[in-house]
Amino acid sequence: MSSVWRWILGLVVLIGSLRRRRQEREHDRIVEKAPGNPRAEVAVAILLLLTTLFAVAFIVFLATDSIGGQTQLMGATLGACFLFFAAALIVAAKTIIATEEIEEEYPEPGNPQEQQEVDQIIRESGDGITRKGLLRTTGGAAIAAIGAAIVAPIAGFGPFLKTRELQQAPWHRGRRLVDEKGKPYKASDISSETFYTAYPEGDVSKSLIGAPIVLVRLEMSALKLPPGRADWAPGGIVGYSKICTHAGCAIALYRKPLFPTVEPRPALVCPCHYSTFDPAEGAKVIFGPAGRPLPQLPLTVDAHGYLRARGNLSGPPGPGWWGVRSGPARNAS
Ligand code: FES
Structure with missing residues (x-):
């Protein structure tokens, strides 16, 4: 085969x-x-x-x-x-x-x-x-x-690596405070009955976390600001970041007592979880889950009566996470 x-x-x-x-x-x-x-x-x-x-x-x-x-x-x-x-x-x-x-x-x-x-x-x-x-x-x-x-x-x-921009605030010495329409605030515009929202004057985005500021006028005698801030509140007007330090809602309520002798003193209140801040004492937390005070904006009044910042916020604006509770606010512009 x-x-x-x-x-x-x-x-x-x-x-x-x-x-x-x-x-x-x-x-x-x-x-x-x-x-x-x-x-x-x-x-x-x-x-x-x-x-x-x-x-x-x-x-x-x-x-x-x-x-x-x-x-x-x-x-x-x-x-x-x-x-x-x-x-x-x-x-x-x-x-x-x-x-x-x-x-x-x-x-x-x-x-x-x-x-x-x-x-x-x-x-x-x-x-x-x-x-x-x-x-x-x-x-x-x-x-x-x-x-x-x-x-x-x-x-x-939240951003894990790029956290720098969340610590930025657009405030610097001399910047005027304006209302929502861009009209500059005069100190005489601020009454003690209510609170006001202010923004930095100029070409600055209102959506920046450090931009909105809440303004209230208190009795000078009621102020007990932290050391070094004695000249931050001209005529009793104090300014704080409007962004709650708990989870970032806007501070939208102002507790103003009608009968001061029997009611608690004025306070800024966040409507989300009712964190309550004492504007007379550097916006320290007096109630609620926020872990730190609202950063304060040092204020001054210029020769024409306009409210101006004396510098940047006293701390980073917005909610706290990891290391953001420590360190100062950074300049955004
Ligand atoms: S976000 Fe303000 S209390 Fe929670």
Whole structure:
């Protein structure tokens, strides 16, 4: 027999033995071979794709402050993401995954023979799936996108590395205090009955955390400012950062007693969690969760009666976190 015939014969024997082994394997199956359901697999893949798209949309909306209705869009996209993911799991469970009910408990791992059978059941359960690659890709993408959507809001806890700008305040010696419309405040504009919001004059963004200042006028005799601040309150007018040192809400309430002899003294109050600050004593915290006083702006009155800053805030404005409680405010401009 020539070597060519020997090769052909060997090939025939090999193919025959492979076929026989496959038939044996089919015969030894534990889980019956299920017919594939390609349409259901495509439906699951589409649902997983939608899950991924909405998770990514959530991250985009989270990162884009400039769009209107940001909160609603974030809620809608995250809700849709979980809805489609749940739908994908339900459709997969009902139509693709092989289900088997056994009367006895699965054997404890340890018996190699039984363990092999469990492995075989798991392996064979997926035999009916015809588009494993597609489902693996869309499923992996959906899980990765959901993971990213869950982790992304951590960035909202605050800047971890670039904290410098949160310590900045746009105040410096000589800068006038103006109202919301840019009209400079005169000391005579400030009455003792209420409080006023002031901003730095000039080309300064009002949204800077150190920009808004709350002004109140108190009796000179009531002032007990910390050492070194005796000349920071001309005519009893004191100015403090308007941003609460607890979680950054605006100080929007002024407690002014109508019957001073029996009621508590004037106080600046944050409406979010009712941190209360005593303006007569350097805005020290007298109630609530804030951990430090409101930074004070040193004030002076110029020759024309206008209120001007004598310098920067006494400390970094805004909520406290990590090291921001220590150190002075930095100049923003
Ligand atoms: S943010 Fe002001 S008390 Fe919480």
